[in-house]
């Protein structure tokens with residue numbers, strides 16, 4: 069995570085077709101380190117940073133994080149709710165933060181967790197995955213609990229734009245299990261059904277498909293097959309108790325595609341940009357070491 073690079077550029081010079089998200093993400097993870105930092109402007113963090121809990125404080129917070137980290141972390145993940153709570157002025161800050169982060173070379177994963185019937189999903193897709201939309205992002209989180217098929221408009225829009233979609237599968241919160249671990253009539257867990265759909269979407273993609281899964285780093289065990297051919301966003305590192313060292317046991321043969329995500333445990337180091345950077349670099353280094361250590365232990369290069 070040392071050398072500032074520009075993996076977010078979706079279109080290669082002289083090439084009209086956008087470069088697929090999976091290729092851009094793989095490059096970003098390899099060059100910058102496999103880490104996502106969440107941009108979650110909690111009211112308590114604004115206060116701790118000496119900022120007012122208002123749109124001006126929000127803008128200062130968001131831009132400080134973007135300026136400190138977007139030229140070196142692989143992925144920045146703004147959590148939309150923390151911006152939406154300020155209404156249109158908060159959404160305007162989100163637009164500026166997304167544009168500035170992409171400009172600085174980070175891939176922006178919009179954490180919006182959208183999910184609805186297909187025709188409404190198409191509007192969400194237009195919001196985040198249309199290249200001309202004010203909130204256009206490199207990827208967006210979506211919820212499959214109205215049925216995986218309801219996500220089709222987002223999956224199609226992502227492919228067309230060279231963007232990605234991260235589908236909730238096994239979330240980091242303990243309450244998720246009652247739905248996600250439920251067993252379907254064919255004997256699979258709901259989470260496995262979702263993961264199987266994702267794998268189908270990514271079939272044949274190299275190095276990574278555009279459809280990721282969200283798998284909480286807090287889980288004691290996976291209990292499902294995580295080899296979906298796409299990235300595995302792993303929130304829950306830091307404030308929710310998971311560590312980079314937990315990742316090899318949880319992800320097993322899918323470890324190379326894991327993208328751990330940390331929000332509060334990096335953000336609490338602000339507003340000093342150097343302290344924010346050091347916290348992110350330390351996490352990226354620990355993830356790299358955990359992945360490399362697992363590769364040595366198994367004789368598998370985990371690539």
Ligand SMILES: O=C(O)c1cc(=O)[nH]c(=O)n1[C@@H]1O[C@H](COP(=O)(O)O)[C@@H](O)[C@H]1O
Nearest residue numbers: 106147209239240284303307308330331332
């Ligand atoms: O999709 C997510 O990012 C997500 C999925 C999940 O299972 N658990 C989870 O915590 N998240 C998000 O990841 C972030 C975690 O923040 P911290 O606990 O502060 O690191 C929040 O923005 C959550 O909304």
